[in-house]
Amino acid sequence: MDATKRVIVPPVPGKPASWTLRVRQAIDRGLPMDHLLPDRQPYYVGSWVYVFGVITIAALAWVIVSGVVLSFMGPQWWHASSLGRFFNSLHFWSVQLFFIFMVLHLWGQYFMAGWRHGRAATWMIGVVIFGVSILTAFTGYLSQQNFDAQYIAINAKDAMNGAGIGAFFNVLNFGQMYGLHVMLLPIGVTFLVVVHIVMVRMRGVVKPIDAEGGARP
Amino acid sequence: MKSIGESQDEYYRGVRMVPYDLVKELVLAIGGVGVLILLAALFLSSPNVPPVTIAAWALADPVDFVTTATDELAGTTTSAAYGNPYNSNGSGQKWGPIAPQQWFGTRIPIDSANTFVIQPLQRASYSNTELGGAINTWEGATADQQAKWLDAYSKALPKATVTDGKVAVATGDYGPLPVMMSNLVGVAQSGGLDGLLAVNGRFYQTDYTQALLFMGDGTYLSGQAQQANLTSSQWGMMNETGSYPGQTWLWLYTVWYQLPPFTSATGFLGFNSSNADLGIIILMTLLTAALALVPLIPVLRDIPRWVPLHRLIWRDYYARKRTTA
Numbered sequence: 001m002d003a004t005k006r007v008i009v010p011p012v013p014g015k016p017a018s019w020t021l022r023v024r025q026a027i028d029r030g031l032p033m034d035h036l037l038p039d040r041q042p043y044y045v046g047s048w049v050y051v052f053g054v055i056t057i058a059a060l061a062w063v064i065v066s067g068v069v070l071s072f073m074g075p076q077w078w079h080a081s082s083l084g085r086f087f088n089s090l091h092f093w094s095v096q097l098f099f100i101f102m103v104l105h106l107w108g109q110y111f112m113a114g115w116r117h118g119r120a121a122t123w124m125i126g127v128v129i130f131g132v133s134i135l136t137a138f139t140g141y142l143s144q145q146n147f148d149a150q151y152i153a154i155n156a157k158d159a160m161n162g163a164g165i166g167a168f169f170n171v172l173n174f175g176q177m178y179g180l181h182v183m184l185l186p187i188g189v190t191f192l193v194v195v196h197i198v199m200v201r202m203r204g205v206v207k208p209i210d211a212e213g214g215a216r217p
Numbered sequence: 218m219k220s221i222g223e224s225q226d227e228y229y230r231g232v233r234m235v236p237y238d239l240v241k242e243l244v245l246a247i248g249g250v251g252v253l254i255l256l257a258a259l260f261l262s263s264p265n266v267p268p269v270t271i272a273a274w275a276l277a278d279p280v281d282f283v284t285t286a287t288d289e290l291a292g293t294t295t296s297a298a299y300g301n302p303y304n305s306n307g308s309g310q311k312w313g314p315i316a317p318q319q320w321f322g323t324r325i326p327i328d329s330a331n332t333f334v335i336q337p338l339q340r341a342s343y344s345n346t347e348l349g350g351a352i353n354t355w356e357g358a359t360a361d362q363q364a365k366w367l368d369a370y371s372k373a374l375p376k377a378t379v380t381d382g383k384v385a386v387a388t389g390d391y392g393p394l395p396v397m398m399s400n401l402v403g404v405a406q407s408g409g410l411d412g413l414l415a416v417n418g419r420f421y422q423t424d425y426t427q428a429l430l431f432m433g434d435g436t437y438l439s440g441q442a443q444q445a446n447l448t449s450s451q452w453g454m455m456n457e458t459g460s461y462p463g464q465t466w467l468w469l470y471t472v473w474y475q476l477p478p479f480t481s482a483t484g485f486l487g488f489n490s491s492n493a494d495l496g497i498i499i500l501m502t503l504l505t506a507a508l509a510l511v512p513l514i515p516v517l518r519d520i521p522r523w524v525p526l527h528r529l530i531w532r533d534y535y536a537r538k539r540t541t542a
Contacts (some may be wrong), residue, residue, distance in 0.1 A: 039239075092258075110511070144264065146267065150429065151438070159497070
């Protein structure tokens with residue numbers, strides 16, 4: 001017999017001892033691949049309202065791609081060269097579309113009461129994404145290095161200081177705002193969006209209002 | 218215990234399922250949205266108005282520059298009397314016992330007279346004996362004497378004349394102030410003050426707090442912002458220069474600055490124009506929490522059932538339900 005041949009150990013009934021196996025089994029149970037990447041969906045998913053979610057993700061992808069190019073080339077680039085300004089424009093308009101689509105998605109989900117049937121946490125994470133996105137965009141507007149950025153900073157400092165936030169979050173400090181904008185906040189938005197999508201795929205699309213199950217969570 | 222994966226299958230039991238291609242939908246969305254962004258970038262570009270420098274300010278309006286610097290020395294500017302986090306000269310905003318501006322102390326120290334006037338002049342006086350003498354005279358004078366010079370100079374400035382960028386006032390007893398201000402405006406016009414306030418003894422720097430606070434104390438920058446519709450009374454946080462959209466998603470935050478009690482001196486429930494920033498942040502925090510908690514709040518969570526928009530979204534479902542009923 002070949003000494004290197006693998007020996008298949010039959011599964012032991014009950015909870016496995018291997019942590020790795022436990023994690024894998026939990027993922028298999030919670031989010032099987034046919035739920036993560038479904039090729040079928042309920043027949044009532046036909047409205048254009050359902051598109052708002054996926055186009056928000058598409059706009060976010062463009063925000064990230066254009067942002068990575070801008071951060072790679074550095075702050076002196078985007079107002080000093082025509083190519084830099086073009087990528088700055090790509091970033092600017094992808095952010096605008098991201099917010100338009102996200103707000104449409106939010107209102108669509110509100111009027112569909114998308115939080116029903118155990119989906120309240122998905123709604124709440126979505127609202128947190130909206131808030132963190134606003135903060136990310138705000139630090140982006142402060143990092144533009146143009147006249148707008150200057151005056152937004154001067155205007156906004158009073159709100160931040162009045163609430164005590166300005167002691168730690170100094171909108172007049174370009175380095176702090178730029179660091180938050182290109183690093184911590186985008187990681188936060190991306191992570192929360194991934195969690196949001198996983199939660200949507202785990203539970204699937206909610207049934208129409210007044211369908212079996214009622215309208216409340 | 219039932220797994221979530223199994224419960225989704227149970228959830229859809231009896232529901233007719235139709236073919237769906239999620240990956241294709243995502244790829245088409247990325248492509249379609251990409252085309253929209255590309256067209257907007259090509260044809261509409263993006264905001265590109267250059268920032269205002271202290272040099273530009275001192276060249277364009279030297280009287281406003283000198284007036285602001287004199288007010289910094291007198292301690293009468295917004296920055297000088299701001300309070301925390303810059304100094305302890307103002308009480309800051311509060312609502313009853315809620316005073317977060319005071320709680321965290323002076324974390325970004327700004328002494329307006331020293332930061333914006335005396336220290337830059339001291340750095341500029343290394344090879345300038347006349348300026349060095351003027352600074353010594355200023356620092357050696359009593360506070361009462363300094364106040365008299367400042368008062369006389371401030372009263373003379375509204376009638377000041379400008380020749381070749383230099384500010385001249387009527388003859389009077391201003392002590393060393395004309396020499397100090399003449400040098401400060403000269404340093405500023407050459408671009409030196411932009412560097413002195415930013416570098417501030419360091420080599421690498423990315424912090425523009427001092428330069429922005431100083432410019433914010435003058436009227437030149439706010440005048441430029443007024444022309445560009447960027448001030449707070451013009452919904453400034455939402456605007457960009459030109460016709461570009463700004464942070465339009467901040468409309469609900471910005472709208473409160475246009476409405477009572479936040480525009481009123483007397484106010485309501487302790488909120489008024491003097492603590493509007495704190496009041497609006499508290500209000501927006503509560504509204505954001507309410508939005509997150511909509512699924513748990515009666516009435517708010519019931520509105521979608523009462524408003525028949527869902528009948529439009531799922532019209533096929535309801536049509537089928539009617540025919541099978």
